[in-house]
Amino acid sequence: MYHPRFKGNHYDIGYKLGSLLKKNNIQLYGFNALDDFQYRYGSQSEPVISKYFPQAGAEMRGMAEAMDISYARFSAWLLCISVCLKMPHCSMLACHHNGQIILGRNNDLSPIFRKMSCSALYAPADGYSFIANSSAFVGAEDGINEKGLAAGMTYIWAKELKPGMNSMFLVRYILEKCASVQQGLEAIQTIPIGGAFHLLLADNHEIAHAECSPQKIKINRGNFLAATNHFISKEMQRYEEPKDLYHSYSRYETAVRAADNVPGDAVEYIKGILSGKKGFMCQYEKALNFETVWSSVYDITGAIIYRAEGNPARVRYKEESRLFL
Numbered sequence: 001m002y003h004p005r006f007k008g009n010h011y012d013i014g015y016k017l018g019s020l021l022k023k024n025n026i027q028l029y030g031f032n033a034l035d036d037f038q039y040r041y042g043s044q045s046e047p048v049i050s051k052y053f054p055q056a057g058a059e060m061r062g063m064a065e066a067m068d069i070s071y072a073r074f075s076a077w078l079l080c081i082s083v084c085l086k087m088p089h090c091s092m093l094a095c096h097h098n099g100q101i102i103l104g105r106n107n108d109l110s111p112i113f114r115k116m117s118c119s120a121l122y123a124p125a126d127g128y129s130f131i132a133n134s135s136a137f138v139g140a141e142d143g144i145n146e147k148g149l150a151a152g153m154t155y156i157w158a159k160e161l162k163p164g165m166n167s168m169f170l171v172r173y174i175l176e177k178c179a180s181v182q183q184g185l186e187a188i189q190t191i192p193i194g195g196a197f198h199l200l201l202a203d204n205h206e207i208a209h210a211e212c213s214p215q216k217i218k219i220n221r222g223n224f225l226a227a228t229n230h231f232i233s234k235e236m237q238r239y240e241e242p243k244d245l246y247h248s249y250s251r252y253e254t255a256v257r258a259a260d261n262v263p264g265d266a267v268e269y270i271k272g273i274l275s276g277k278k279g280f281m282c283q284y285e286k287a288l289n290f291e292t293v294w295s296s297v298y299d300i301t302g303a304i305i306y307r308a309e310g311n312p313a314r315v316r317y318k319e320e321s322r323l324f325l
Helices: 010-023 036-052 054-067 071-080 167-177 181-188 234-239 248-261 266-274
Strands: 005-008 091-097 100-109 118-124 130-134 142-145 150-156 196-202 207-212 217-220 224-227 291-299 304-308 318-320
Touching: 005 010, 010 054, 010 118, 036 054, 036 071, 054 071, 054 167, 091 150, 091 196, 091 207, 091 248, 091 266, 100 142, 100 150, 100 196, 100 266, 118 167, 130 167, 142 167, 150 167, 167 181, 167 196, 181 196, 181 207, 196 224, 207 224, 224 248, 248 266, 266 291, 266 304
Parallel strands: 005 118
Antiparallel strands: 091 100, 091 224, 100 291, 118 130, 130 142, 142 150, 150 196, 196 207, 207 217, 291 304, 304 318
């Protein structure tokens, strides 16, 4: 993974990142293959970004200009990601146990995304500082901010798409703009949703899980929450195409079974679940050409970030010290 640091206004952040990508000849996977439907969907979603998260628009514009490519096409491509283009099929869980609050997440993708994945430290001029892990750009699959608010997403195959903010941009928005789980939940109930996904939030006081679609949002609470790549609530299942995406049901069942026996040290237990020690989680067969590209564990209570940069069944978690010094 790359480990860049970005500071200042969003256009400059975008220009710096775009320059790095151009210098290192990083390919934009799927950019040149964007079809008419994807371009139209992304273009229709751009006004939502301009209204609710104009800073992200400025960052995309800076990137596009640094790479000397069309802003219209580049923004359309990014706004398709996690909706109708690249689809992160991931597992995540959050635990509130014995005074500890932890959020953990595996990011599962084709190995091709290893080269473009990054864990970036952002210090925007008009937002909270945060760590964002991403296999794309501008948006984020998971992260945590200086206020101790962690967030993560997983993809769901939606029956119907509507122009709106995709899950990765929403995670980025929450990390940059929100200081608590409650503020994050208020954001997703205000901003138009594009696509279907799970969102998991955790702060120093509580955890929450949102099942999201353009038609409805269902908020779940509890002391142990988990999500993979299918809706859990019966009322939300009408909004998805039922697909067992990369063993989604098995991964969810592993997490749910593990919830019944959380020991004293919840952090190590969460690492064990994500590493496949409690059942199927990251042990994909080689023929799938699909694997856990990274795994994150956020110890909210202890203000410690752990990340395995690779499949956690084979790669050790290491502490990330750039945000909480």
